[in-house]
Amino acid sequence: KIKEHIAIVKGFQSKSLDDIEAFRIKYLGKKGLLNEFFADFKNVPNEQKKEFGQTINMLKTSAADKINSLKQALENKTEEKGIYGDLTRPGEPMEIGARHPISIVKNQIIDIFSRIGFNVSEGPEIEDDWHNFTALNLPEYHPARDMQDTFFIQTDPDILLRTHTSSVQVRYMENNKPPIRTISPGRVYRNEAISARSHCFFHQVEGLYIDKDVSFADLKQTLQFFTTELFGKSKIRLRPSYFPFTEPSAEVDVYWGLETETDYKMTKGTGWLEIMGCGMVDPNVLDNCGIDSREYSGFAFGMGIDRIALLLHQISDIRLLSENDIRFLEQFKSAL
Numbered sequence: 603k604i605k606e607h608i609a610i611v612k613g614f615q616s617k618s619l620d621d622i623e624a625f626r627i628k629y630l631g632k633k634g635l636l637n638e639f640f641a642d643f644k645n646v647p648n649e650q651k652k653e654f655g656q657t658i659n660m661l662k663t664s665a666a667d668k669i670n671s672l673k674q675a676l677e678n679k680t681e682e683k684g685i686y687g688d689l690t691r692p693g694e695p696m697e698i699g700a701r702h703p704i705s706i707v708k709n710q711i712i713d714i715f716s717r718i719g720f721n722v723s724e725g726p727e728i729e730d731d732w733h734n735f736t737a738l739n740l741p742e743y744h745p746a747r748d749m750q751d752t753f754f755i756q757t758d759p760d761i762l763l764r765t766h767t768s769s770v771q772v773r774y775m776e777n778n779k780p781p782i783r784t785i786s787p788g789r790v791y792r793n794e795a796i797s798a799r800s801h802c803f804f805h806q807v808e809g810l811y812i813d814k815d816v817s818f819a820d821l822k823q824t825l826q827f828f829t830t831e832l833f834g835k836s837k838i839r840l841r842p843s844y845f846p847f848t849e850p851s852a853e854v855d856v857y858w859g860l861e862t863e864t865d866y867k868m869t870k871g872t873g874w875l876e877i878m879g880c881g882m883v884d885p886n887v888l889d890n891c892g893i894d895s896r897e898y899s900g901f902a903f904g905m906g907i908d909r910i911a912l913l914l915h916q917i918s919d920i921r922l923l924s925e926n927d928i929r930f931l932e933q934f935k936s937a938l
């Protein structure tokens with residue numbers, strides 16, 4: 603009879619704690635079967651006592667083992683359920699990053715120009731003299747080279763960190779036929795003292811438009827469209843200037859209304875703020891890049907993204923843009 607119970611115990615299965623507890627009481631409880639069998643012990647004939655005792659003990663261990671393993675299995679199940687089981691539980695909170703203000707503004711600029719047919723072109727940050735200077739009408743010993751304090755790579759004067767992304771425009775003209783409408787965003791380097799207003803590296807977007815009969819009026823309208831899209835309703839002013847690669851050349855100021863104290867400080871009180879250089883591409887540059895200047899003309903412009911980002915987001919110090927301070931970067935979570 604005890605042996606029958608051993609078989610029953612071994613085959614016992616249960617999915618609930620209540621069942622297991624009932625099972626425990628039935629066998630191991632105070633008034634349980636085991637105690638009943640033990641009570642019978644004295645009535646067993648002497649020669650059978652040994653076998654009887656061993657069988658009862660076997661039943662006892664089987665029952666105890668069974669209870670332990672069922673409880674363990676149940677616990678494991680509950681843990682699993684905690685992780686995967688309940689799909690209605692709220693998720694673990696996840697930190698979401700923010701786009702860097704330079705990227706935000708760069709993407710806005712790309713977006714605006716892409717709406718009027720400009721594509722995006724890129725080139726290397728380590729450049730050679732030809733693409734950064736010579737092709738752009740700055741032959742060796744040209745005094746205008748001093749306008750841009752250049753970082754050279756080691757001792758080779760031919761290899762340098764690009765000082766503007768005009769180098770990308772040269773590459774683009776060398777490899778593409780007009781009509782050309784392209785903007786070139788990217789990082790540029792100049793050996794300048796680091797301050798709240800300038801850094802030894804910054805970011806530019808330069809634009810190039812080459813086709814038949816492109817005029818200065820096209821340039822001005824394109825820039826007016828751009829500033830209105832980026833700053834809202836805005837006036838622009840073109841001041842005569844000089845760049846070796848454009849003729850005529852101009853500096854573009856934008857007047858975008860002074861609404862706050864910060865706007866006023868940013869503009870140094872005049873209301874006009876210089877945001878870019880531009881001009882009609884010098885025929886020499888077109889010819890240097892394999893485009894016939896008798897057939898084609900075009901305009902180019904270039905602006906610094908960093909300063910525009912400072913302006914749009916009322917950031918007071920350009921160095922904040924490259925310090926990777928989470929407290930600064932987190933503030934752009936809600937921006938695009």
Ligand code: PHE
Nearest residue numbers: 766768879880881902903904
């Ligand atoms: N390359 C000039 C600079 O970095 C900007 C510029 C681009 C000016 C195109 C005129 C035309 O300052």
